[in-house]
Amino acid sequence: MDELINKFGSDEYYMGVAGLCSVVGLALSIYLIILTAQVNKKIDKKLKQYTDIENFNANREKFRTDLETYQLLINKDNILNEEIVYKISNIITEFENHPSLLNVKDKYNIWFLKYYLGKTERVSARKKIAGRLSYFISRFNKKEERF
Numbered sequence: 001m002d003e004l005i006n007k008f009g010s011d012e013y014y015m016g017v018a019g020l021c022s023v024v025g026l027a028l029s030i031y032l033i034i035l036t037a038q039v040n041k042k043i044d045k046k047l048k049q050y051t052d053i054e055n056f057n058a059n060r061e062k063f064r065t066d067l068e069t070y071q072l073l074i075n076k077d078n079i080l081n082e083e084i085v086y087k088i089s090n091i092i093t094e095f096e097n098h099p100s101l102l103n104v105k106d107k108y109n110i111w112f113l114k115y116y117l118g119k120t121e122r123v124s125a126r127k128k129i130a131g132r133l134s135y136f137i138s139r140f141n142k143k144e145e146r147f
Contacts, residue, residue, distance in 0.1 A: 095110070116129045
């Protein structure tokens with residue numbers, strides 16, 4: 001047995017094969033670590049998207065009815081005070097906090113609604129705000145099922 005160990009320990013061929021196997025093993029270990037990190041990142045992204053969908057579906061009906069009420073106040077009663085603007089902004093910000101649900105059209109409408117809500121002469125922007133609210137009312141009417 002000692003002869004075999006001495007032969008493997010002193011022969012250049014066996015030492016080269018052992019060194020090559022070590023390098024290949026190290027490379028495979030590094031590759032698996034990188035692959036695992038990427039898979040974990042994808043899983044985290046899917047989990048975040050799932051959580052966003054669950055939160056959206058849990059609150060969408062309440063947000064839709066609130067926005068319908070605010071739209072009715074703006075259109076029928078010509079009421080657009082700071083409290084209503086604040087509540088609409090909160091609803092839109094809550095929706096904006098779920099980035100995995102937003103498409104380009106959503107982002108566009110969020111930006112314009114925030115722009116119109118921030119205007120000082122809100123009387124001229126009432127129709128535009130009501131129009132943007134219509135988009136979000138219809139958007140909240142649909143249950144998210146993407147996964």
